[in-house]
Structures are given as C-alpha cells and as structure tokens.
Amino acid sequence: MAGLPIAQRVFQLLNGNIVFNPIIKEGTKVKVGEVLATLDGPLDGLLTGERVALNLAMRLSGIATMTRQYTEIIADLPTQLVDTRKTTPGLRILEKYAIQVGGAKNHRMGLDDGVMIKDNHIKAAGGIQGAIQSIRKTIPYPLTIEVETTTFDEVKEALKYGADIIMLDNMNLELMKESVTYIRRENKQIKIEASGNITLDNLRQVALTGVDYISSSAPITRSTWLDLSMRID
Incomplete structure (x- = not known):
C-alpha cells in the first residue's frame, strides 16, 4: 500500500x-x-x-x-534498485515516493541533479572525451558525471576521461561481467549502474555481475493499479 x-x-x-x-x-x-x-x-x-x-x-x-517484487529478488545482495525519470507528467514526485515505499532508491529527480551523458550527447560532442571535458569546465564541483556506455571500448573511454559513474546500457551478461571486472581493477571508486531491459527474470543475474545499481523504469511504466474502492456506510 x-x-x-x-x-x-x-x-x-x-x-x-x-x-x-x-x-x-x-x-x-x-x-x-x-x-x-x-x-x-x-x-x-x-x-x-x-x-x-x-x-x-x-x-x-x-x-x-512492483517495486517490492523487484527489491525482494536482490534483498540479500549489495546492489540497489533505482528508478528513472520515465514518470507520468505532473506525478514525478509522487511516483518516486512510491518507489521508496516499495523499497528502492530514487535516481535523479531532474536534469539538474547530476549530469548523465547519453548517446545523443556523445554524438553531439564528437565522443565521450569531448563530452566529459566540456562539461567539467562548466558544472559545479559537487555534481557527478555519469556516462552511458554500450560497448567495452566506451567503458574504457569513460573511465579514462574521468566519469564518476559508468552506466552499462543494454549489455549482455558476459560483456557486463567483463566491464565490471575491468572498472574495478582500474578504479574501485567508480560507481557502476546497469540499465536496459531489466526484468524480474534477469534482475538477479544482473546484480550478481557486481554492479552497484540497477535502474529500471518498469515499476512505474509497467505496474498495474491496485483495485481500491470507497464505500459509504
């Protein structure tokens, strides 16, 4: 409830x-x-x-x-489930509140909470290096930079140029394991997030790769409303 x-x-x-x-x-x-x-x-x-x-x-x-269903699957593991910004217009605060009630954590509330460099930003900047370096010159010190990666080469580039968080987006389990092992060996301070096509069936396998966070929009975008009624006595 x-x-x-x-x-x-x-x-x-x-x-x-x-x-x-x-x-x-x-x-x-x-x-x-x-x-x-x-x-x-x-x-x-x-x-x-x-x-x-x-x-x-x-x-x-x-x-x-639905959030509780997800979190119970990985309750014995250190990996944390987080939400996304895929929320119903006008209801973001309430829906993210429900995520917390279900036992998960909130990702960014908006674009100003932290910098996430996604595929379109990388293309517009001419690569991960250019995107990180240009952003570092202008953002306030406390803000972190997260880079979305889909290949092992992108993981290495994000690590090389100082990403604070590396997202492994839509990777298969083997590539994810390889990426986690590499990142941990090179810099144990980097946080790792897995995202993309996360389901109840593969959630635990993704968590067992050693990522710090798993982000999913499913609890918000795919959950079924609870059937409630009000009765006048």
Whole structure:
C-alpha cells in the first residue's frame, strides 16, 4: 500500500472537517477485502474527492507493489534498485515516493541533479572525451558525471576521461561481467549502474555481475493499479 497520506491530503484540501483515519501503515502488504482507512465527514466532500484520492492511491500502490517484487529478488545482495525519470507528467514526485515505499532508491529527480551523458550527447560532442571535458569546465564541483556506455571500448573511454559513474546500457551478461571486472581493477571508486531491459527474470543475474545499481523504469511504466474502492456506510 502506498498513497494513504496523499489520499488524506486530497480530502483535507476539499473540506477540513473530513477526518481520515488510516488503518494500516504505508508499505504494508494488504489482502483483498482489507479495510485500509476510514473517513468521516460531509458527504459532498467525500464524493468530490473520491475518484482523485482513489486514482492516486491505486497508481502509487501499483508502483510500490512492483517495486517490492523487484527489491525482494536482490534483498540479500549489495546492489540497489533505482528508478528513472520515465514518470507520468505532473506525478514525478509522487511516483518516486512510491518507489521508496516499495523499497528502492530514487535516481535523479531532474536534469539538474547530476549530469548523465547519453548517446545523443556523445554524438553531439564528437565522443565521450569531448563530452566529459566540456562539461567539467562548466558544472559545479559537487555534481557527478555519469556516462552511458554500450560497448567495452566506451567503458574504457569513460573511465579514462574521468566519469564518476559508468552506466552499462543494454549489455549482455558476459560483456557486463567483463566491464565490471575491468572498472574495478582500474578504479574501485567508480560507481557502476546497469540499465536496459531489466526484468524480474534477469534482475538477479544482473546484480550478481557486481554492479552497484540497477535502474529500471518498469515499476512505474509497467505496474498495474491496485483495485481500491470507497464505500459509504
């Protein structure tokens, strides 16, 4: 369950006389038919807020549920699951909140949280070297630079020119293992992220390659809404 405080806020904004009493805590696994919260207040406020509150809680609970499924698979490993910026327009903060409720970590909230050099940036800059060197001249010191790589040569170039984080994007397991071994041997301080086509079936195998993070948009983009209802007594 995720989103009860959000649902509560919906009703509070509509009518301050509505009393919202959560029965369970955020992040709790729930069963079909279980009562999650009770509300007491004017009928017009309850019915006006019903669909907005339910939609948000249903959406966030679906995200938290799928996130929990992912995190439980690698719970005994040091690798952390993180989300992406593939979020519903206008709902990023809430959806990333649901990711945390499900037990994963947040990646960047926006473009200003850190620098990620992707394939289009590399092409525009004429290569990884040019992209990193031009960015280093202008970004504030605390910001990190992450480079998206798809080949072993790109991994070596990103490492050579000072990337803080190296993303292994859409690599097969063998290439990923080779890249992790190389990066660890050359610089143990570099953080490694795996991304691209991460599923429940291959998540653990990816984590066992030794990466620090696995990023996936699936819990947000592919999760199913939890079925919730509000009943007037």
